[in-house]
Amino acid sequence: MSIKHAEEYRDKKLSRSLIQEIQKNSRKPVRLMEVCGTHTVSIFKYGIRSILPKTISLLSGPGCPVCVTAQGEIDAFIELSRKKDVIITTFGDLMRVPGSNSSLQQERAKGQDIRMVYSAFDALEIAKINPDKEVVFLGVGFETTAPTIAASVLSAQVMNLTNFSVISAHKKVVPALTALLQTKEVNINGFLLPGHVSVIIGAGAYRGFIKNYPIPCVIAGFEPVDILTSIHMLIKQIETGKKDLENAYPRAVTEEGNSKAKSLLNTVFQSGNAIWRGIGPIPDSGLFFQKAYEAFDATRRFQISYQQTPEPKGCACGEVLTGIKTPLDCTLYKKICTPLHPVGPCMVSSEGICAAYDKYHVENNRGSCNDD
Amino acid sequence: MCLAIPSKIIRIVGDMGTVDVDGVKRDVSLLMIEEPQLGDYVIVHAGFAIHKIDEITAKETLQLLKEALAFVEKDDISN
Numbered sequence: 001m002s003i004k005h006a007e008e009y010r011d012k013k014l015s016r017s018l019i020q021e022i023q024k025n026s027r028k029p030v031r032l033m034e035v036c037g038t039h040t041v042s043i044f045k046y047g048i049r050s051i052l053p054k055t056i057s058l059l060s061g062p063g064c065p066v067c068v069t070a071q072g073e074i075d076a077f078i079e080l081s082r083k084k085d086v087i088i089t090t091f092g093d094l095m096r097v098p099g100s101n102s103s104l105q106q107e108r109a110k111g112q113d114i115r116m117v118y119s120a121f122d123a124l125e126i127a128k129i130n131p132d133k134e135v136v137f138l139g140v141g142f143e144t145t146a147p148t149i150a151a152s153v154l155s156a157q158v159m160n161l162t163n164f165s166v167i168s169a170h171k172k173v174v175p176a177l178t179a180l181l182q183t184k185e186v187n188i189n190g191f192l193l194p195g196h197v198s199v200i201i202g203a204g205a206y207r208g209f210i211k212n213y214p215i216p217c218v219i220a221g222f223e224p225v226d227i228l229t230s231i232h233m234l235i236k237q238i239e240t241g242k243k244d245l246e247n248a249y250p251r252a253v254t255e256e257g258n259s260k261a262k263s264l265l266n267t268v269f270q271s272g273n274a275i276w277r278g279i280g281p282i283p284d285s286g287l288f289f290q291k292a293y294e295a296f297d298a299t300r301r302f303q304i305s306y307q308q309t310p311e312p313k314g315c316a317c318g319e320v321l322t323g324i325k326t327p328l329d330c331t332l333y334k335k336i337c338t339p340l341h342p343v344g345p346c347m348v349s350s351e352g353i354c355a356a357y358d359k360y361h362v363e364n365n366r367g368s369c370n371d372d
Numbered sequence: 373m374c375l376a377i378p379s380k381i382i383r384i385v386g387d388m389g390t391v392d393v394d395g396v397k398r399d400v401s402l403l404m405i406e407e408p409q410l411g412d413y414v415i416v417h418a419g420f421a422i423h424k425i426d427e428i429t430a431k432e433t434l435q436l437l438k439e440a441l442a443f444v445e446k447d448d449i450s451n
Contacts, residue, residue, distance in 0.1 A: 003394050005378040005425050008434055017441040040376040091418070112434050119419020121401060141418075144374065148418045151403055196374040199415060199423045222376030229437060252415055252423050261404045261422060297422035 005251065009223030018228035020053055022300050026055045026235045031187055033180075033323055035173060036194030037064035037351025038222055044356045046224045048231075056231065059323035060353035062176050062276060063194055065141040066093045067321060067361040070275040072306040073169045074099040074345075077138050080167070080302055081112045088114040089123035090138040096348045100309050112232045115313060120152035120166075127156070127164040136298045139168045144196045146170040146287050148263035150268035153250035153296045165298035168288055171274055173197050174209050175285035181213045183279070185324050190234040192227070195249050200265075202257025203247050214243035268293050277311065277345065278318020317344035319355055327357040334358060373403040378425050391416060 034040060034223025040060045049058055060120065062068045066319040076345035078099045081088045088104065095105045095116065117123050117263075118136055128137035139149045148150060149166055156164040173194060180186050193206065198219045210217060216237035220230035230248040237244060247253055267290070289297040298304065315337070327346070329334045337343035339358055346352035356362075379391035379398070389402045391414065401420045402408045414421035 003377055004380070005430055006376065014437065021441065038376060042376065043402065064422065119401075121419055144417050144422065147404065147422075148401075148420045151401065151420065195376075196417055196422065222374070225437070229399070250433055251425050258404055258422060260406070264404070 005224055006098070009221065009225040010227060015205050015224050015228055018225065018232055022056070022228065022232050022235055023053045025232070025239055026053050027239060029055050029240055030189040030235070030343065031056070031057045031059055031323065032190045032231065032234055033059040033061040033188045034192040034194075034220070035061040035063035035196065036192075036197065037349065038196070039063065039066070039192060039194065039220065039227065040351055040353055040356055041158045042222045042224075042227060044360045045132050046227070048227055049362075052231070056235070059188070059326075060278060060356070061180065061188075061191075061323060062279060062321045063142075063173075064346070064351040064353075065145070065171070066349040067317065068171060068176075068276045068279075069094075069097070069140055069169055069345065070277050070306070071311050072275065073102065073167075075309050076299075076304050076306055077167065078104060078107055080298070081107045083134075086113070086302075087126060087133050087135045088112070088138060089120075089126060089135060090114065091116045093114045093349045093351070094138060094140060096342065097345045098312070098342065098348075101348075107198065110306070116194065120149045121155070123205055124152055124156055124159070124161060124164060127161050128159070131163060133163060134301075135164050136302075137164070137166045139166045139170050141170055142173055142197050143170075143200045143265065144194075146269060147200060147258075147264040150264040153268050153293055156265065156296060157293075162295075165279060165301050166349070167288075167297050167298045167304070168269060168286075169274075170269065170287035171276065172271065172285050172287065173201070174205060175282050176223040176276065177206075177209055178213060179276075179279055179282045179285070180322060181215065183322060186322050188215070188229050188323060189238055190218070192230050192234070193217055193219040193245075195221050195226075195252060198247075198249070198253040198257070200258050200261045202255055203245060203253055205257065206245050209347055210243070210245050216243055218243045219245075219247045219249050219253050221252065232251060268296075275306070275308075278321045312343045317345035317346045317354075320346055327354040328362070328364070330354070375416050379416050379421075380419070381408055381410055381412045381414060384408055384410060389421065391421070
C-alpha cells in the first residue's frame with residue numbers, strides 16, 4: 001500500500017536530481033542547522049549527511065524537546081513523582097533523562113506511579129478514573145505540543161476535573177533562534193526551520209526574526225525530497241547572497257499557521273522567560289499559565305520552584321545543541337555516556353543528536369557510515 | 373517526536389475521529405482543524421490532527437519541482 005503525501009517525496013529520481021543540483025551549486029563551505037528532532041532523525045535515517053558535498057555541514061540545533069529541558073526542571077519532575085497520591089503522566093522520551101540523582105524510570109522502578117501516555121487527553125482519562133489521586137501531566141515540547149496540552153486543560157475545566165494539573169515546561173522556537181544568533185561562538189549560515197512547529201505558528205511567525213537577524217531560512221518537511229529541496233534552497237540563497245524566508249513545505253505550512261491551535265495556546269498559556277539546557281535563560285521563550293488557568297498549574301498546586309541545578313559534569317549537550325561542538329568532540333560520548341547509560345539528554349532521546357550519532361555509527365563529522 | 377506521515381480520516385464522531393496511517397488506526401481529536409471530512413489526509417501530533425493537507429498545493433509543489441529538475445534528469449546517466 002502506498003502512503004499518500006509521503007512516498008512521492010521519497011522518489012529516488014527526484015532525490016538524485018536534487019543532490020546533483022546541490023553539488024553543482026554549493027561552492028562556499030556552509031554550516032546549516034536544523035532545529036527539529038524529527039529532522040535530525042530523518043537526516044540520519046535517509047543518509048543525507050553522507051551524500052552531500054563536503055562543502056555542507058549539517059548541525060542539529062535545540063530542536064529536541066527533551067534535550068533542551070533544563071536540569072532543574074527534570075529534578076522538579078522527579079521530586080514531584082515522589083509525592084504521595086500523585087500520578088505522573090508523560091510522553092515516553094522523558095522517562096530515562098537523568099536528573100541530578102535519579103530519573104523518572106528509576107522512580108517508577110521504586111514504585112512511584114508514573115505512566116506514559118500518547119496524548120494529554122489520556123491523562124484526563126486517568127484523572128477521571130482516579131478521583132482520589134492528583135494526576136499531573138509533564139508538559140514538555142514546542143508550539144506543536146503546547147496547543148494539545150492547552151486543549152486538555154480546557155477540557156479538564158469543562159469536565160470539572162479538579163485533580164488534574166500540568167507542569168508547563170513548553171518552549172518557543174523563534175526566541176531560541178534569536179538567542180543562537182546572539183551567541184558569539186555560534187557559527188550558522190542558514191536554518192532548516194521545523195515543519196510541524198511551523199504548521200502551528202505559520203511562516204509569518206518568522207518574519208520579525210528574519211528582519212532583525214537576516215539569515216537564510218527554509219521551512220522543511222520530513223521526507224528526503226523535502227529535506228533535499230530545503231537544503232537546495234538554502235544553498236541557492238547563500239550562493240546568491242540572499243537572506244530570506246522560504247517555505248519548502250507548503251502542503252502543510254501556511255503564512256498564518258493554524259489559528260484554532262494558536263487560539264487554544266494563547267487562551268491557556270502566555271510567554272515568559274525560560275531556561276534552556278546549554279543555552280541558559282532566553283527571554284519570552286517559555287510558555288506558562290495565564291492567570292485565568294492558574295488552578296491547573298502544577299507548579300502552584302505543589303509549590304514547585306526550579307533550582308539552578310548544574311548540568312552533568314563533562315556533558316557537552318549544551319555546546320552540541322548550539323552547534324559549537326559535535327558529539328565526537330564530547331569526552332563522555334560513547335565512553336561514559338552511552339544509550340544504555342546516558343549522561344545527558346542528547347543521548348537519551350531518540351531525537352537526540354548523540355543518540356543518532358551512536359545509532360548510525362558516525363565516525364567523523366561528515367556523515368553516517370552504516371544504518372543499523 | 374513528530375509523525376511525518378499524513379493520516380487518513382476514516383471515521384468522525386463529534387470532535388473525535390479515527391485515522392489510518394499505513395494500516396495503523398488511531399483515535400485523534402479533530403478540534404484543531406476546520407471542517408474535517410472523511411478521506412481527508414491530516415498531520416497528527418500527540419493525539420490531535422493539527423493540519424489538513426492541501427491536496428492542490430501538494431500536487432502543484434511536486435509538479436513544479438519535477439519541472440524545475442527536468443533538465444537534470446535528462447543528463448542523468450547513473451540510474
